[in-house]
Amino acid sequence: MNQMTDLSKTDTSPMLRVTDLTHKVSLEADTLTILQGVNLEINRGESVAIVGRSGSGKTTLLGLLAGLDTPSEGKVELDGSEISRLSEDERAMLRARRVGFVFQSFQLLPALSALENVMLPLELAGIEAPEKRARELLERVGLGERLSHTPRQLSGGEQQRVAIARAFASDPVILFADEPTGNLDNRTGQAVSDLLMDLNREQGTTLVMVTHDDRLAARCGRQLHIEAGVLTEPELVEEVSG
Amino acid sequence: MAASQKLMSVSRDWRERDVRVVLVALIIAVATVATIALFASQLQRTLVSSASSFLAADRQLEAENGRPVPAGWIEEARDRGIETGQMIEFSTMVFGESGFQLVSVKAVSDEYPLRGDIEVQSRAEGTRSIVGSGPAKGEIWINPRLLRLLELDVGDTLEVGNLKLEISNLLLREPDGGFRLSSLAPRVMMHVDDVPATGVLQEGSRVEYIYLFAGAENLLNDYYQWLEPQLEPSHEWEGVRDGETFSRSLERAERFLLLGGSLAVLLAAVAVAVASRQYALSQRDTVALLKTLGLTGKGIGRLYLRRLALWGVAGIIGGLVLALPLFWLLARMLGSVLERPVDIYLDPAALAPALLTALVSLFAFAYPPVRRLRNVPAMRVLRSQPGETGREAVPDLIIAVLAIFGLVWMYAGELALVASLLGGLVLLLAVLGLVGWLMVSVLRKVRGGGNAWRLALVGLYRHRQASMAQMAVFAMTLMLAATLVLVRSSLLDDWQAQLPDDAPNHFLINIAPDTVDEVDAYWAQKGSPLDTVYPMVRGRLTELNDQPVKEAVSKDERINALNRELNLTWMEDLPDDNRVVEGEWFAAGVTEGVSVEAELAERLGLELGDRLTFTIGSEQVTEPVVSIRTVQWDSMKPNFYIAFPPDGGLTDMPATWITSFHLGASNKVALNEFSRRFPTVSVLEIDHIIERIQDIVRQVTQAIEAILALILAAALVVMAAVVSATLRDRQREGALLRTLGGQQSLLVRSTMLEFALLGFVAGILGVLAAEAAVYALQVRMFEGSFQWHWEVMLPVPLISALLLALFGRWQLRPVLSVSPMLLLRRLE
Known part of the structure; x- marks a missing residue:
């Protein structure tokens, strides 16, 4: 499996390709269009920030890119698989092997220790010696001494570091982050984003991050703006107008 | 331990309130059913053995044609491992020193009685004693009345035909002193081997040969299968079940035990269903995360199925561990009522219904909401999704109703009972629907304010879905508990009325x-x-x-x-x-x-x-x-x-x-x-027979009371399950209200009022539904008469209101004891 991952990392085809993506939700009376005609390509190893105001559709877009949901129309290809046509279980299996997540609210299982939380995706993906890998990652994020602590015994910043360790545990090809510093104070947020960017570089992972924090967005190689469901790319706009 | 294994460990689950309720409900269901089944089996054995002593055996074969039955019949019974004994009954004149008297003779073999015992007195005014066998050869025991009629004393001789026998005891009570017409004259008892020597029995004498049999039920039944084709019309095979007087008491007692068992299971099932639904709701975030991390729907299903199986095993073990001492206690109580030790009999077959109950509770009541967890969208990790609509729970309800129907049918074996209970429940739900509609349309107009009453009414309206669900469960619980209490008291009244102290004896x-x-x-x-x-x-x-x-x-x-x-x-x-x-x-x-x-x-x-x-x-x-x-x-x-x-x-x-x-x-x-x-x-x-019947009634009453206690415990668990269902929401609201400056006393008063109102309405509905069910049960099952129970109409709603208000106050505790900030953070 690792071999397969390595092969895909040297591949030159885009990691993520979105074609004419539209997403609507039906309410009691009418239908609400959340995303409208989104086209996007993200290359391997790229780090991309999707920036927009609350309610602009950025979290929905992230969910669709990661295969947590399927679009009403359009196509999403992740690492060569057209995930918008996969069944829910097929998408889950794809996520287990190739996708990592970091959430605004950490999403650690409260009953499990830090170590167990990191081991969980490794076990789900059937990776051998999960504990060794989990320990290494927790040491890497600076929590080598807190392995047996449960989320409740950790501060917000520490919890997010556990979540980052978990995200990189199964050696994903792409990492999705949803407001990773949104629940943290400035200093802690800064430390966490440093860690996230460093690990991302070390592992050569593709990073797609949703945020409304301009400073964090600026640390990504590319920034996309989303407003009222329509995605725009500032540099491209400048190029066209320039 | 691997993380995913740990996710499924019972010790970890135990820390979650909803799992605790499910487990406690399961344990109670299993314990109740196991205790009732064990005890019913024990009671049956004890009652049958106590009633068997009315026959002095488990079965009797009477030959009314004045001739003994072929010796081969009795040999066959012995070969089959059945104990046998023999009696000959006839009437004859006996002669004392001062006169003669017609007596009814019972000549018994050494084995008599196979069941029960004989009460004798060694001299007039002497102490009474219990003995396990009849007179020896050469001796005769006589009714004390004969002593006076013939001016005899113990130690004198009495002539029966050609044979002189020594009076060695006064016969006070024989186990089978039933209503046989031949036994109307004063009774004397002698040994069966002495009968030929008396020369009393001639061809054509009016005499009954009676054979006694005792042994395991299946042996006796097999033997009867073998014997039946050979019986003549003058042969009568009699078992305890044929004796009208006792079989009726037994039947009623059994029915009541079964009814109690079914109700206990229903209550526990409601608790399991409520708590597992609550548990499923609380697991949605975890499931969404597991899906995001790559667990498939099938994997989620397996994970929770395994967890349910673990609960099942824990519930069964816990239930049995609880049932055994309870059963032992009940059996001991039975012994003290009967004033004789009871052989404790652990019927392995009695455990089957307990296991089945655990399985049905798990798969019909706990599994459906948990099964739907696999449908939780992964997207929930990013954004909370719309909750379940009521429509998704409809199949659950159908499964639950079918399971209830099946369980009650299995326990009571009576369609009438199932129909009565379900009829009561349906009526209850219909009225609830009406009340719900009324509540929504009236309470909608109430505006909030600083007044406890208003806050309570607004609270009811705001939680209308939860309020209705709670009301339904409370009313159902009250209905089931009230049904049982009402049936119990009218059953006991019926029995007591049947045999008042001045009953003819x-x-x-x-x-x-x-x-x-x-x-x-x-x-x-x-x-x-x-x-x-x-x-x-x-x-x-x-x-x-x-x-x-x-x-x-x-x-x-x-x-x-x-x-x-x-x-x-x-x-x-x-x-x-x-x-x-x-x-x-x-x-x-x-x-x-x-x-x-x-x-x-x-x-x-x-x-x-x-x-x-x-x-x-x-x-x-x-x-x-x-x-x-x-x-x-x-x-x-x-x-x-x-x-x-x-x-x-x-x-x-x-x-x-x-x-x-x-x-x-x-x-x-x-x-x-x-x-x-x-x-x-x-x-x-027949005064001693009446005393025996009163004993049996006392016995059964005790059993019924013990079972009632178990069932009320189940009712309390249901209440706790339902109240804890909205605990988190209410605590958050309470914390917010306090943060926004609400006074503690206002919060306490409005919450208690809200719950009291809920309890009062549920109480009224529960009592009415119980009356409907009792009516059907009384008339159809217990062949009794129905009366309105005015005495419970007001107390039950009031007690239910009070109980719920206290429950409400109790669940507010954490809101009042810690700072709102701490609470809000904890509830995050």
């Missing part, structure tokens, strides 16, 4: 027509007036619609009434405890027709207008059936299968008269004078 039989008035006057003067005196004519039912009755009736039906002479009577008024179910009672002046007892009529397939022919001596009488009536066989009064009108078909037939009356223990000495004045009248003393 002596029969006078064989009263000559011209001495009826004298006998009546004698007892009136002694302060023990007689009940109604009935004429009695012995006759056989020989033809049905001019066809020999044995041909007219299906061969498969063995009807005791057809095998022996019946006691026929005539009466003007219907006895108080009889009820005409078909046709009309004889009008004044009517002289035609007969009234037939309902069960006999049913077994013979009789309808109004059928013609019955009776052979009485050498005469034949034919009359149409004009009414069918029910009879209280356990009333301890003379009861008759067939009654004629006065001046009807029995006129001029040779009749003797029969009656019963109550004679206090202190007045028993009056019997001696009576026997001397009316030597031809037979006295049947």
